[in-house]
Each structure stands twice: as C-alpha cells, then as structure tokens.
Amino acid sequence: MDNAAYLVTCRRTREQVLVDAAAEPGTLLELARAGSPGGRLGLVVTTHRHHDHVGALAEVVAATGAATAAGEDDADHLPVPVEHRLRHGDVVSAGDVRLEVVHLRGHTPGSVALVLRGGGSGPDHVFTGDSLFPGGVGNTRGDAAAFTSLLTDVTERLFAVLDDTTVVHPGHGAPTTIGAERPHLGEWRERGW
Numbered sequence: 547m548d549n550a551a552y553l554v555t556c557r558r559t560r561e562q563v564l565v566d567a568a569a570e571p572g573t574l575l576e577l578a579r580a581g582s583p584g585g586r587l588g589l590v591v592t593t594h595r596h597h598d599h600v601g602a603l604a605e606v607v608a609a610t611g612a613a614t615a616a617g618e619d620d621a622d623h624l625p626v627p628v629e630h631r632l633r634h635g636d637v638v639s640a641g642d643v644r645l646e647v648v649h650l651r652g653h654t655p656g657s658v659a660l661v662l663r664g665g666g667s668g669p670d671h672v673f674t675g676d677s678l679f680p681g682g683v684g685n686t687r688g689d690a691a692a693f694t695s696l697l698t699d700v701t702e703r704l705f706a707v708l709d710d711t712t713v714v715h716p717g718h719g720a721p722t723t724i725g726a727e728r729p730h731l732g733e734w735r736e737r738g739w
Contacts, residue, residue, distance in 0.1 A: 548718050549598055552673055553577055553587075554662065556641025560585030563640045564606065565660060565673045566593055566717060571605035578610070587612045588640055591632075593675025593717060594657040595620040617649060617656025632658050634703070648703050650677040652696020653684035659704065669711040672704060672724075678714055680722040682734050690738065697735055705731065 549568035555561070562578055567590050578587045587610045592600055594617065604625050607614060615630035615638055622628075630638065634649035638660070645660040653676050662671040676684035678700050686692035710725025 550715065550717055550719070551577075551602075552715055554640060554643055554645065555585060556643045559641030561640035561643075562587045562589075563638065563643065563645065564590045564612070565715075566591070566599045566675065567601070567603040567606040568599050568717075569601040571602035571609070574602055574606055575609055586610075589613050589615060589630075589638060591638060591645070591658075591660060592616040592620070592624055592628075593659065593673065593677075594654040595623040596654065596676065599675065599717060600624055617654075617658040620654055620656025632656075645673075648672075648699075650674070650696060650699045650703065652686050652692045652694075652699065653677050657684075657696075661708070669713055669723075670708055671713045671715060672708060673715045674704075675717040678704065678727070679716045679718070680714075680720060680727065681730070682739060686739070693738060697731075701731060 551568050552565040554563045562585055590612050607626050613629045614626055615632055616628045618631040618633055621631045632647045636647040638645045645662055648659040650657045650659055657677050660673045664670045683696045683700055708724045712724040714722045
C-alpha cells in the first residue's frame, strides 16, 4: 500500500524511534541495524490503528524488545499492548531526540503526528501518519464531522504553529512541506475531503 515507516536516530546515543511498523518486519529490523550500528530500537510509535500501519508491529517489538506508544484513543486497537498512551502535548524521546506529540482527531480517534524540531540545524519535520498528505487531509470515510475535526486540528495544531519550511512525512507517498500545502487549506475545506 506504499506505506512509509520512519526511523529517527539520536546521533549521540544511537537510540532509535521507529514511526509506524507498517509491514515487512525483516526490512524494518535491517534498517534499524544498518541505521545505527551499535544502536538500539527503543520505541515504536504507531500514528494510528489502521491495519496497514501495524502489520509488522508485533514482530518488530518481539525481535527488539522495544516499548510501544500510540494515541490514547487508538491504543486498545493495536495487536500488541501499548506501554505509552499518548496525549496532545506529550513528548517521546530517544537520547537527545525529542518528538512532540500532536493529537489529530478525525482519521481515527487517536491519530497522532510527531514533530521533530530542527533546532537551527535544519527545518522542522512532522510525521503525520494518514492525517496530512500532499494535496489534503486523510480519509474520513465520508463522515462530515470527522472531516471537520481533522481539518480543524491540522489547521490549528500544525499549520498555525509550524513554519513553511517544515517537512511533512506522510504515512503513504512522497514528502511535502507545510508551505506547499498551506495555500490549499480553503480549497480542502470547500471540497469536503
């Protein structure tokens, strides 16, 4: 399904966070080994409960002993126990790397995004799961209230606080930037998806 998984590694400690153990556990485990020789995958964060974002979760956790984290409202729907139930404003970390949790209601009740601040050494990055893509927000299955909730959260919790250089890493497909997508917010609201 062209899912994306992201590995974030602390340069100092080599600790790692995997965002979405979507599929191909062998590939993800090899990525973790190659991405940080001598490092350790300490945490797997699931952006939302849909099956295409958790297909390798059980195997990756079993092989690494990594802790698990997911949005509080999605945590009970994952194939493994969730140790860290995330809420808006929480922070997860790996060594010196801090990822700010942004709750984005609508695609699923517990969808979360993670913001990695560039700290002056580059742009900020946001891992959005299926809540924000190039060209619009994620599928809300024709539910007008869920769409309104998702677009409102994306507008207020991402576009209002992240600058235009912020790189958006979606759960499927190519990255984009907040600046490339910002001009289209009104269009998305008008079309209703």
